[in-house]
Amino acid sequence: MAQVEERAGRGLLDMQEEKQRRDHELESLEQQLGRCTAKSQTADAEIQFLQRELESLRNSEHELEALQNQVDEDTTEVIPSAVYVAQVYYLITKIKWEYDTQPNILKGVHYGADLATPINIDTSARSRNDVSDQLWAFVSTEW
Structure with missing residues (x-):
């Protein structure tokens, strides 16, 4: 009887240890699930x-x-x-303009009846009227 009780007690202790181990494992899994x-x-x-x-x-x-x-x-x-x-x-x-110049520089070529005349005018150094007069001087008035 004592042996049966001892085996039953050990079985109970083993089961309690297994339960504690499983409870700890369950708690660990719950924490991992939370994370x-x-x-x-x-x-x-x-x-x-x-x-x-x-x-x-x-x-x-x-x-x-x-x-x-x-x-x-x-x-x-x-x-x-x-x-x-x-x-x-x-x-x-009859003026062909160069478009790749600085904003204040007018460059081009006037192709007149006799010869081609280069144009290079710095508009910042002259008045608009002077620039206009110089350009209109290239245009022929003969029609």
């Missing part, structure tokens, strides 16, 4: 933020495409008319 849940919530929040950012960027891209299309349409309408005006000015004045 993983927090990480998951953080990741979900980051995903939602990134999705909103992506949608915002897509909207911005669509707006930029619309603006680019509008600029392209405006450019195709404006440039031909600007080219036409430049061609008319050349036909009247």
Whole structure:
């Protein structure tokens, strides 16, 4: 009887130890689950933020495409008319302008009947009237 009681007591102690070990393991798993849940919530929040950012960027891209299309349409309408005006000015004045100059410098060549005359005028050093008079002096009045 004593042996049975001893075996039963040891079994009970072993079971209690196993229960404590399993309780400790369960507590550890619950803590790990809590950490993983927090990480998951953080990741979900980051995903939602990134999705909103992506949608915002897509909207911005669509707006930029619309603006680019509008600029392209405006450019195709404006440039031909600007080219036409430049061609008319050349036909009247016979002056070909250099466009890659400083803002205050007028450079070009006047193609007169006899010879080509270079033009290089610093507009900051002269009045607008003087510049205009010098340029109009190149234009032939004979029609």
